[in-house]
Amino acid sequence: MKEILGQPVFTSEQIQARVREIATGINSLYAGKELVVICVLKGAFMFFADLLRYLEVKPELDFVRIASYGDATTSSRAISFTKDIEVSIAGKHVLIVEDIVDTGHSMDFLLKQMEARGASSISLCALVDKFERREANVRVDFSGFQLPEGFIVGYGLDYAERYRELPDIRVLELVEE
Ligand code: IMP
């Protein structure tokens, strides 16, 4: 497969401006509250790091990593933690920071797991919401950008562990050689 990197769909400047706007919404919702912000590895690492710089609430931070196995085109996937959070979230407000919500199966799993641990509230923040591809009933509370279709890389997002370092988000086209 040949990989063709397209022009930016979201530039670094657009991303930074949007990240500040999202942070404003988060700051007003959680003012004076005890908040745990959870980064979903690996894709959200850059978004998480930028977002945190604009947060005025003094949150506890943690990281989680989930893997999904099986056929991605059906709902018969098995999702599990490859790294769980380490802080207790019981009685606290939780904000999950994810890169992309696509079918929603990954976040459906994570939200249910977090709910079972007695958080006071749980919100989901995603940089990109591929809302038209949703299969699970997952609501994105803070969404950066909406994208109907296309495979994107950069700003944390990868294809086979590459392209995460790019400052812009670009479409990656895969063509037969
Ligand atoms: P879901 O369970 O279908 O919602 O899967 C979402 C996950 O798939 C995201 O957290 C990403 O890691 C990955 N993903 C979905 N679309 C893209 C994309 O366009 N580029 C890179 N990763 C993607």
Ligand code: MG
């Ligand atoms: Mg991900």
